[in-house]
Amino acid sequence: MAEQAASLADDRGLLGRTSTAERVSDVLRTRIAEGFFPPGTRLSEEDIGGALGVSRNTLREAFRLLVHERLLVHELNRGVFVRVLTVEDVEDIHRTRALVECAVVRGLGAPPYALDAMAAAVAEGERASADGDWKAVGTADIHFHRELVALAGSERTDEVMRSIFAELRLAFHVVDDPRRLHEPYLTRNRQLLHTLREGNTAEAEQLLAVYLRDSLERMAEVYRRRVGDDGAAPG
Template sequence: MSASGESAGSARRAAEALRERITEGLLEPGCRLVETELATELGVSRNTLREAFRLLTQDGLLSHQPNKGVRVRRLTVEDLADLYRVRRLIECGALRELAELPAGERSFDLAAAREAVAAGEEAARRADWKACGTADIRFHQALAGLAGSPHVDRLMVGVLAELRLAFHAMGDPRRFHEPYLGRNRQLLETLASGDAGKAAQELAFYLEDSRRQLVEAYARVAAAPM
């Protein structure tokens, strides 16, 4: 591999590491990213880190402002609306596609979804709502993964990382995440029964409720005095 190819690979790995931190809720919207610190933590040069920043800026996760440096991006209400539009197309679409399969072909692997549901319930028992949010994201990644498409998997990684930025707007994370634990369990049971069509309908209502809650939270944040 050429030196430039190695550098590009290092930048992609650094970008993936930062995206994972965002997905896990470790980097919040507005957080300033300090080049010297992150380059040391990730074991890359500052030039490589800047390329990683550029990749994540293209993905809508970071923003760069002159004289202010690179920060984790704050989503807008318009961003949220678009994210949920994409989620309905991908997640509900994946389940509807499963529902169209012949009855004998509707056996699909729910191991990742089961693991995510169990992780969310365990996090709730510990009152670790950040971990609960991460488990919820893993659950939805697993739902999209039922499409069996690497392209869909890659797209959902970015979509759900952006969505995690929206979770920070919720003043009470327990109030937001706790009700969806039962709904995730119900979706899993519906899929396990083989009724992917019903699961797609349940998920559509679920996503609309989630979208509405987040939009209302964003409205409260925008109305709050600075």
């Protein structure tokens, strides 16, 4: 933990001269998303506060914000830990994704749609695949779906889904074979993009619903094998 926290000093400049809990939470959120602090990791106030040069009160407020986002969990007399999702969490994340993402596609007006960012995410995933970087493929997949949600043009929806996608990243960090999880969605993302370019939102919604159902089945299988139903910390 001390070694991990020490490297946070590189992020100290991101806080600026008017450091706030929100900026600290942004730094920690990014590090958690990157897997720098894996699920189950205990976060040391002393080490992280010292690395970032912030007060204990500021750090505790940042922790509180991330607990509210369900990325951290506070355990009485034990401290603050990066959350380990349960199978039920994974199921709920995918239910929420299906409700929101399918509704976004269903609610699109007449084409053409602003699909450049989604196309860039597809290309990002394909480049990462060619490099054999399957963790980066998973990141590109989240970018693809984040840009799909952005088609709704709703800041509130974007905000809700930011938290959902951040939780999904926690699930990705438990996966022991990221290629097996992510590789099938390279083709499916391109297919979904093509269908939207054609302006066929009914077909795109159907593809997306099946896509998310299959994603849930894969993730639930991984979780039952790796962490069990109750979300015990991965070994």
